[in-house]
Amino acid sequence: EIVMTQSPATLSVSPGERATLSCRASQSVSSNLAWYQQKPGQAPRLLIYGASTRATGIPARFSGSGSGTEFTLTISSLQSEDFAVYYCQQYNNWPPPYTFGQGTKLEIK
């Protein structure tokens, strides 16, 4: 099983600033990496797939990069609605299981 490790566990950033979230895979997942945002009481929302492709309707301030084992989600200028928990997930394993990171909580500084 591929283990996904996210850092940091909690990130405190002020509105308008840039946030950088990291995700590391225990072995290469190529570019088969997705990022999700989850707010309290809500289902996750797909932000990025293919490591860098924004999902439909996702604002341009969200960007993803990386390949292999190291990935980054960048939010260029934080808006109030961006404070949430973010998960990375690999889907390179075939057959599954697909695996998620433990999450990074992005909180207001």
Place this chain on the structure above:
Amino acid sequence: EVQLVESGGGLVQPGGSLRLSCAASGFTFSSYWMSWVRQAPGKGLEWVANIKQDGSEKYYVDSVKGRFTISRDNAKNSLYLQMNSLRAEDTAVYYCAREERSAPGAFDIWGQGTMVTVSS
């Protein structure tokens, strides 16, 4: 509107059974891989199982193999999860999720979730 709506959650005793359903609308259900993903209270996300468009391939996380069965009825635009021999550690919100067509394994549409509580 593209939508997934889960139902069937509830309180069940350890060793009991429950069947979850997911009703899909607003898209061609039969064209997509579908998955179940769960989230224990206060915890992260865990992929549980998925099923191919025609139901011919099914995969499970090790912790549910032999206890859970995923199925679908394309005529009814519905996904199911039959859960048997339930354990306390199966307590979670269960989400139905559509796999992205160009990137199967990435979940582009999620339901609102249904809560399963396993407790005596």
